Amino acid sequence: MGRQVSGTASAPGVAIIGCGLIGHKRAKALGNARLVVCADIAQDRADRLAATAPGCRAVTDWQQAVANPEVSIVMIATLHDTLAEIAHGAVAAGKNVLIEKPAARNAAELAGLAEAAAAKGCLVRVGFNHRYHRALQKAYQLVTSGELGPLMFLRARYGHGGRVGYDREWRSDPKKSGGGELIDQGPHLVDLARWFLGDFAEVDGFAATYYWDMPVDDNGFLLLKTVERKVAFLHASCTEWKNTFSFEIYGRDGKIDINGLGGSYGAERLTFYKMLPEMGPPETTSWEYPMADNSWDVEFAEFLEDIRLKRQPAAGIRDAVEALHIIEKIYRMSGYDHNA
DSSP states (O other), X not given: OOOOOOOOSSOOEEEEEOOSHHHHHHHTTOTTOEEEEEEOSSHXXXXXXXXXXXXXXXXXXXXXXXXXXXXXXXXXXXXXXXHHHHXXXXXXXXXXXXXXXXXXXXXXXXXXXXXXXXXXXXXXXXXXXXXXXXXXXXXXXXXXXXXXXXXXXXXXXXXXXXXXXXGGSGGGOHHHHSSSHHHHTHHHHHHXXXXXXXXXXXXXXXXXXXXXXXXXXXXXXXXXXXXXXXXXEEEEESOOSSOEEEEEEXXXXXXXXXXXXXXXXXXXXXXXXEOOTTOSSOEEEEEEXXXXXXXHXXXXXXXXXXXXXXXXXXXXXXXXXXXXXXXXXXXXXXXXXXXX
């Protein structure tokens, strides 16, 4: 479950760098923090986001935003090719940082960031907001309470159907994205799998381009195994046609089945199947969460509490690095060389 969050007396100043869809989502979930400055390479995008917060400035230079003395937290929601560069710059300026997943195009771009943050006394959280969806929070509560017994494996699918021209967007350019679907939606699946099962000692899988005319993958298949032989079967796809999120967790005493993330993915629903001593049909309990997604709010509130308590974030640099190592290995095995 998410950590308990208490109120804070002051209103920390925030800079949002990257004023697209995710930047707007972040701006709506600032809680008692205040938006001080917005930065985007397109002035009009920065202007639109800045207009949502009284007194907020709009700039096109991220370094100017990071240097603002009123800013104590920098939120980075740019394309993948500048995520790590800006994170390094923000940490060098002594700011706390929330960087969107995947945090970089490859793990090498994050080298030295954790050490620099420790030296500066600031914190870095990676935006794995899916941990904070209501159904995933409930699942984590059930798992950690022992309701499923010892875990055996999990199986998950995450995908969308693309759109006309998808193969000409920035995600199809490996220099900007670092890869295709596997580095787009795949990091959420890998992070959730590690959250429930722990670190993976063996990595196998395959990435392929089946449909879209682009030099990056549109499907990624992963088979991950821990030292204890717990297994994650993961599939990230942008040939799903109907947006899909499915996450199943199997224990010796029961099963959790999660479907939906809200919006076009359908209402979040968790079904818990509890195995009975006599086996046969399980005892079944369902929870549905038809309300708006509050994962962004809960995640950022926890980060504010991390900062107040000076504790390391639950989803940090190591989590991003571990996910990227797995993704990079699959790319190498599949013949993609996005780092060349």
